[in-house]
Amino acid sequence: MKKMRLIVLLFTMLLLALASLPAKAQKVVLTGGHNVIPVMYESKAGPTGFAIEIARTAMERAGLEVEVKLYPWARAVAIAKHGDAFITGFSYTETRAHDFAYSDLLVNENMILVTRNGHEIPFDRAEDLTGRQIGYLNGSTFGPEFENLKRYFNPDPDTQTSRRIQKLMMGRLDGAIFAQSMIAYFPELFNTNIEDLTVLPRKVGESAMYLATAQNTAHATLMTRINSAINEMHADGTVAALYARKYAYP
CATH class of the missing domain: 3.40.190.10 (Periplasmic binding protein-like II)
Known part of the structure; x- marks a missing residue:
């Protein structure tokens, strides 16, 4: 009888120990x-x-x-x-x-409009982009604000960020849309000096x-x-x- 009680006690202690493990x-x-x-x-x-x-x-x-x-x-x-x-x-x-x-x-990733330094464009309201050639990633949508802006500018979609930067620096775009977080990496990614670019203060949408x-x-x-x-x-x-x-x- 004592042996059985001891077995039960040991078994109970084992269960309690297992339950206490994380x-x-x-x-x-x-x-x-x-x-x-x-x-x-x-x-x-x-x-x-x-x-x-x-x-x-x-x-x-x-x-x-x-x-x-x-x-x-x-x-x-x-x-x-x-x-x-x-x-x-x-x-x-x-x-x-x-x-x-x-x-x-x-x-939320802010999407921003970038121009060449010295070739800034006004962007206080959507109408300021009327007739402007603006590059962005093909198929992208950045919310209702962006969709409204597309009614005014001339869309120039692409499939490569590097191509967009090249066209911007060659003057073939008035502005280009990028993710805000990417700007700091332009020198390493695209051999582009940040000083050659101007980030306009108003965002164009969010991702x-x-x-x-x-x-x-x-x-x-x-x-x-x-x-x-x-x-x-x-x-x-x-x-x-x-x-x-x-x-x-x-």
């Missing part, structure tokens, strides 16, 4: 584009960029163990759509919403970025926890700090 964090994969500087890219120290760091921090605060794997953008989207990963820096469309579960807003994963998957059920962490990070200034950081050039 829960092992769930492992998840975070993906995105491999060469979108400074949003998400491979550096010598590993994957980084503000969309990576904001997403990774939120997921870790939500109690997840995060492995970052970056790919060409189309492949990253396909992996996330299959339910094998979360994808960061993801824009919202109604078409995508059929397949993807979205987080709350990660970060809203989210975290997303496939609908109706185990990953999608984690979004509530992740959203709580994202909102906490907006409130305590972490998102703003990670967005403003100067990231290492590869």
